[in-house]
Amino acid sequence: MSKPLFKLGLIINPYAGIGGALALKGSDGAQIRAQALAMGASKNAPLRSQLALQEILPLKDHITFYVVAGEMGEDLVKHLGFHYTVVHRPSQQQTEALDTELAAQAMLDANVDLLLFAGGDGTARNVCSVVNEQLPVLGIPAGCKIHSGVYAITPQAAGRVLKKVISGELVSLNQAEVRDIDETLLREGRVNARQFGEMQVPTELQYIQAVKMGGRESDELVLADIAAHVIELMDHFPDHYFVMGSGSTVDFVMQELGLNNTLLGVDVVLAGRLVASDVTANELLSLTADKPCKVVLTLIGGQGHILGRGNQQLSPAFISRIGKENMLVIASKTKLASLNGRPLISDSGDSQLDEQLAGRMAIITGYHDQVLYPLADFRQMDGASKHER
Numbered sequence: 001m002s003k004p005l006f007k008l009g010l011i012i013n014p015y016a017g018i019g020g021a022l023a024l025k026g027s028d029g030a031q032i033r034a035q036a037l038a039m040g041a042s043k044n045a046p047l048r049s050q051l052a053l054q055e056i057l058p059l060k061d062h063i064t065f066y067v068v069a070g071e072m073g074e075d076l077v078k079h080l081g082f083h084y085t086v087v088h089r090p091s092q093q094q095t096e097a098l099d100t101e102l103a104a105q106a107m108l109d110a111n112v113d114l115l116l117f118a119g120g121d122g123t124a125r126n127v128c129s130v131v132n133e134q135l136p137v138l139g140i141p142a143g144c145k146i147h148s149g150v151y152a153i154t155p156q157a158a159g160r161v162l163k164k165v166i167s168g169e170l171v172s173l174n175q176a177e178v179r180d181i182d183e184t185l186l187r188e189g190r191v192n193a194r195q196f197g198e199m200q201v202p203t204e205l206q207y208i209q210a211v212k213m214g215g216r217e218s219d220e221l222v223l224a225d226i227a228a229h230v231i232e233l234m235d236h237f238p239d240h241y242f243v244m245g246s247g248s249t250v251d252f253v254m255q256e257l258g259l260n261n262t263l264l265g266v267d268v269v270l271a272g273r274l275v276a277s278d279v280t281a282n283e284l285l286s287l288t289a290d291k292p293c294k295v296v297l298t299l300i301g302g303q304g305h306i307l308g309r310g311n312q313q314l315s316p317a318f319i320s321r322i323g324k325e326n327m328l329v330i331a332s333k334t335k336l337a338s339l340n341g342r343p344l345i346s347d348s349g350d351s352q353l354d355e356q357l358a359g360r361m362a363i364i365t366g367y368h369d370q371v372l373y374p375l376a377d378f379r380q381m382d383g384a385s386k387h388e389r
Contacts, residue, residue: 246263
């Protein structure tokens, strides 16, 4: 008796993350999406979905996709040669949250084995409002802000989890939080994230991200030491642009400099002066084209991402140009310890760049105090996981 085909649902929010590189602080709302498109934004969610699905191409004869018409799923699976059935057709070209919700209901009605979706926290929230805990889900990270625990750490990681599930390996199902933040407050520099529900996720811990830990570092003396180290570097390299990434740890450095800071954006400092605020990816490339640069980053508490979460303005083109040696990652040892040994993660949108960055990185943890910490190499993670088990 032949094994039944795995019924895999797919929903792609084609507008997910469209405002990230343009410093729009998210993609929720028709007005923001229209503004992003008018500014020349590209739709990256289908490309990130393709990275995930390429991992399961060897199993395509064992899978039937249940998809949404057009760019919400059908175009991609057709391009890759998967078997598929269309279960929902959007009523308009620029899809909205309602389309995601109707598609999720169609997946429930089709009784799929697992629902794969690409987007950010808003997409997860839309799916959760329909699915709740009725159906296993897995998110492909494609949004600007990803606080929820239903997403894989990278698109490729989502594909690897799928491959294990479809191949019949024993993969645990666990409850994961769906969290979202108020984008209106976010654009005012305030972060207000709250839980909207839980969904079931196939959990391979090295591939599924943790829920983002909020709040500022409590030990201001440690942060002051880190800031003193970075400011000393600025004094030592007065001709370098220092590109200040997002996050509260970087924000503390800017406070010590006495400069206004975009908490969830990217600013540029030269010789102790603020020369540009809340820049887009293209603005950053243009501004820094003729000067040496260093970028100051921190990691997302509890998750470990240094690229690809809330700082899409730091494009692969920019990071490739400045090189790993000019990436200054700052974090307290407490923040590193909260990862419980998990490596840092780069989800830059360019898998070749992520591989080049992999390996040990020097993390600034105080004044003239650094530790070596690993940045994940996804080519080796399967082998590491088997060894650990």
